[in-house]
Amino acid sequence: MTYPRTNPAVAAGAVERHLRARRDVGRGLLMPYVTGGITPGWTDYLRAFAAAGADAIEVGLPFSDPTLDGVTIQQASDAALARGASTRRILADLSELSGLPDLGVPLVVSTYYNLVLHDGPEAFCAALRRAGVGGLIVPDLPVHEADELTGVAEGAGIELVLLASPATPQPRLAEISARSRGFVYAVSLMGTTGERAALAASAAELTGRIRRVTDRPVLLGFGISTPDQARGARRHADGVVVGAAVMRRVLDGAGPDDLRAFLAPLRQALDQECDRPR
Amino acid sequence: MTSTDETIITPADLAGGGVGGDDPDVRGKFGIFGGRYVPEALIPALDEVAAEYEKAKTDLDFVREFDHLLRTYAGRPTTLTEVPRFAEHAGGARILLKREDLTHTGAHKINNVLGQALLTRRLGKRRVIAETGAGQHGVATATAAALMGLECVIYMGAVDCERQALNVARMKLLGATVVPVTNGSQTLKDAINEAFRDWVTNVEHTHYLFGTVAGPHPFPEIVRDFARIIGVEARRQVRELIGRLPDAVCAAVGGGSNAIGLFHAFIPDEGVRLYGYEAGGRGAETGEHALTLTQGSVGVLHGARTYVLQDDEGQTIESHSISAGLDYPGVGPEHAWLKDSGRATYEGVTDEEAMEAFALLARTEGIIPAIESSHALAGALRLGRELGPDAVILVNLSGRGDKDMGTAMKYFNL
Numbered sequence: 001m002t003y004p005r006t007n008p009a010v011a012a013g014a015v016e017r018h019l020r021a022r023r024d025v026g027r028g029l030l031m032p033y034v035t036g037g038i039t040p041g042w043t044d045y046l047r048a049f050a051a052a053g054a055d056a057i058e059v060g061l062p063f064s065d066p067t068l069d070g071v072t073i074q075q076a077s078d079a080a081l082a083r084g085a086s087t088r089r090i091l092a093d094l095s096e097l098s099g100l101p102d103l104g105v106p107l108v109v110s111t112y113y114n115l116v117l118h119d120g121p122e123a124f125c126a127a128l129r130r131a132g133v134g135g136l137i138v139p140d141l142p143v144h145e146a147d148e149l150t151g152v153a154e155g156a157g158i159e160l161v162l163l164a165s166p167a168t169p170q171p172r173l174a175e176i177s178a179r180s181r182g183f184v185y186a187v188s189l190m191g192t193t194g195e196r197a198a199l200a201a202s203a204a205e206l207t208g209r210i211r212r213v214t215d216r217p218v219l220l221g222f223g224i225s226t227p228d229q230a231r232g233a234r235r236h237a238d239g240v241v242v243g244a245a246v247m248r249r250v251l252d253g254a255g256p257d258d259l260r261a262f263l264a265p266l267r268q269a270l271d272q273e274c275d276r277p278r
Numbered sequence: 279m280t281s282t283d284e285t286i287i288t289p290a291d292l293a294g295g296g297v298g299g300d301d302p303d304v305r306g307k308f309g310i311f312g313g314r315y316v317p318e319a320l321i322p323a324l325d326e327v328a329a330e331y332e333k334a335k336t337d338l339d340f341v342r343e344f345d346h347l348l349r350t351y352a353g354r355p356t357t358l359t360e361v362p363r364f365a366e367h368a369g370g371a372r373i374l375l376k377r378e379d380l381t382h383t384g385a386h387k388i389n390n391v392l393g394q395a396l397l398t399r400r401l402g403k404r405r406v407i408a409e410t411g412a413g414q415h416g417v418a419t420a421t422a423a424a425l426m427g428l429e430c431v432i433y434m435g436a437v438d439c440e441r442q443a444l445n446v447a448r449m450k451l452l453g454a455t456v457v458p459v460t461n462g463s464q465t466l467k468d469a470i471n472e473a474f475r476d477w478v479t480n481v482e483h484t485h486y487l488f489g490t491v492a493g494p495h496p497f498p499e500i501v502r503d504f505a506r507i508i509g510v511e512a513r514r515q516v517r518e519l520i521g522r523l524p525d526a527v528c529a530a531v532g533g534g535s536n537a538i539g540l541f542h543a544f545i546p547d548e549g550v551r552l553y554g555y556e557a558g559g560r561g562a563e564t565g566e567h568a569l570t571l572t573q574g575s576v577g578v579l580h581g582a583r584t585y586v587l588q589d590d591e592g593q594t595i596e597s598h599s600i601s602a603g604l605d606y607p608g609v610g611p612e613h614a615w616l617k618d619s620g621r622a623t624y625e626g627v628t629d630e631e632a633m634e635a636f637a638l639l640a641r642t643e644g645i646i647p648a649i650e651s652s653h654a655l656a657g658a659l660r661l662g663r664e665l666g667p668d669a670v671i672l673v674n675l676s677g678r679g680d681k682d683m684g685t686a687m688k689y690f691n692l
Contacts, residue, residue, distance in 0.1 A: 063592075063593065064462070064593040064594040065462070065467065065468075065471055065579060065580070065594050066471070067316075067317075067470075067471045067474040067475065067580070068317045068474075068475075068478065070475070071461075074461055078461070078462075081593060086591040087591060087592070088591070112578075113315050113578045114577045114578045114579065114586070114588070114592050114594075115591075115592045117576075117577055117578060117583075117592075118577065118588070118591070118592030119592075139317055139318075140315045140316055140317060140578070140581070141315060142314060142315075142316065142317070142318050142321050143318075144305060144314070144321075145305075145313055145314060145315055162318075163317070163318045164318060165317065165318040165319035165321075166319070167318075167319050167321075167322045167323070167481070168318055168319075168321070168322065169322060172321075176318070187317075187318065187319060190319055190478060190479055190480075190481060190482070191475075191478060191479040192475045192478060192479065
């Protein structure tokens with residue numbers, strides 16, 4: 001079937017075009033996450049992600065008060081900050097890679113709104129652009145607070161990704177899906193980031209509701225860490241975000257090759273034919 | 279003095295007393311401050327709380343029940359006490375104390391928790407969570423939860439648990455579960471982070487009984503309205519006592535609920551100056567303080583745009599104060615707005631100044647104040663010397679000092 005277009009007048013940005021192109025050939029999308037500045041050579045993780053078949057990469061800018069994060073990402077943020085990580089240094093590291101051209105994969109930065117506001121949305125988005133970043137996720141910026149950032153981001157060529165939650169009512173979900181750029185980030189459950197034993201039941205219902213109002217790519221995040229969960233997520237969503245499972249390994253000393261090995265079965269699971277109710 | 283069976287609060291008192299113009303807009307903004315910078319998952323819950331509160335505050339049954347609890351349980355109205363021997367140290371200005379220390383549980387926090395516990399019941403939720411710094415809001419929440427049969431979990435920084443061990447024991451005795459928070463600076467800000475994490479997970483059956491006028495909309499408005507009775511009573515009491523309004527009104531500011539509670543009824547009174555005293559800790563120059571409004575910059579913390587203590591990279595700076603209740607690197611958005619509009623003045627009071635005022639009030643008047651409130655007392659001493667002997671200064675004695683005896687024993691070698 002064909003999806004109803006949310007707003008055909010809006011041309012998709014580079015991140016969304018990239019994800020749509022891959023989705024439209026039937027590929028399940030994989031977006032691994034790394035906390036920027038977590039180790040001295042942390043950008044090697046990005047190369048490993050790209051080599052493992054990532055379709056986009058999420059880079060977290062660590063914040064001192066990560067209220068939506070569970071214990072793993074909290075520890076990763078604290079560790080990165082203790083090493084002296086900062087927005088400036090992380091973006092400087094990224095600019096040496098320059099995103100898509102080098103990695104072949106779009107970069108999406110995620111951080112809390114205080115760091116966006118600190119230098120002002122204009123300067124922040126311009127700095128992202130200079131560093132080769134294509135997308136931005138701000139988990140504590142709900143759609144009705146996003147006005148001051150959406151226009152600025154669009155002007156700077158940054159795709160501002162909005163998040164949807166299982167508690168979001170349908171009319172609001174339509175607004176989020178319409179105003180999101182790049183993809184829609186579907187938060188699979190009511191809770192914080194972190195590994196879970198099973199994919200939340202709320203994931204299927206939420207992605208189904210998002211699909212009714214948009215044909216943008218939908219990535220499911222929070223609590224997805226195993227090939228089984230990725231396979232389950234793929235039945236409903238276009239792909240998955242894997243964060244805490246990666247960072248727990250990084251905190252335990254995993255190197256780029258270890259992460260490549262960890263991501264391989266997830267990649268395979270996403271590549272398998274799925275009986276998804278399209 | 280109001281007799282115990284006379285109504286002390288009306289829907290008008292709760293709804294801002296017809297003050298008008300100083301309520302947040304529909305998105306919860308006080309000018310550029312406030313709003314809702316929270317995960318999407320919490321928006322429906324905040325909408326639900328806001329909608330229920332809008333109904334409750336004009337519902338005569340709700341207001342009557344709140345009024346009844348304030349009178350028969352919290353011990354309102356609280357009295358006004360003039361402290362002439364203390365005021366001798368303030369250049370002879372008259373100083374009047376609003377005695378929130380005499381409420382049940384010993385601090386102004388009881389006003390807000392009783393209102394929100396009633397609201398929790400209306401929301402049909404059976405569990406409350408709360409953050410606490412000094413432990414006063416935790417004790418008050420545990421108290422209200424016990425009174426209304428609600429399950430209660432309190433998040434408290436591990437450092438604060440140690441500083442305020444007695445309050446931890448109180449909460450446990452009242453049936454609450456106290457969760458020590460060991461991440462970050464292990465103080466109030468981290469307790470709030472942890473409470474938000476709980477709420478986003480359990481929001482379906484849990485109300486976050488927020489303890490101060492910070493956080494996302496509608497908390498700054500709800501907590502203010504439930505604390506507003508402090509100023510409503512005090513304004514009337516000062517008039518009865520001296521035949522006019524005070525020249526200045528003083529309160530300590532951490533998150534800012536006792537201050538907004540006292541200030542709010544006086545905002546339309548242009549002749550009344552409003553002074554908030556933040557914790558200066560070891561001094562502004564040391565960097566070890568909680569001078570959010572006077573030294574901080576605009577940012578977003580715990581769901582609201584407001585003044586925040588942050589470093590050059592936008593990371594929250596850990597605050598310092600001898601008083602756990604003021605040890606917070608953010609502040610309520612309405613205070614940020616009152617500061618920028620010039621309606622209120624905010625200054626710092628160091629640990630040392632606060633502890634001097636703490637001891638002075640004890641020795642001159644036989645009242646042991648909370649160290650939080652002692653910041654307002656120290657501010658009043660300074661203000662009295664500036665304003666001169668004709669001035670009348672109203673101070674919010676927001677809590678009693680029993681909980682601070684451990685700190686006092688160490689500080690004064692008692």
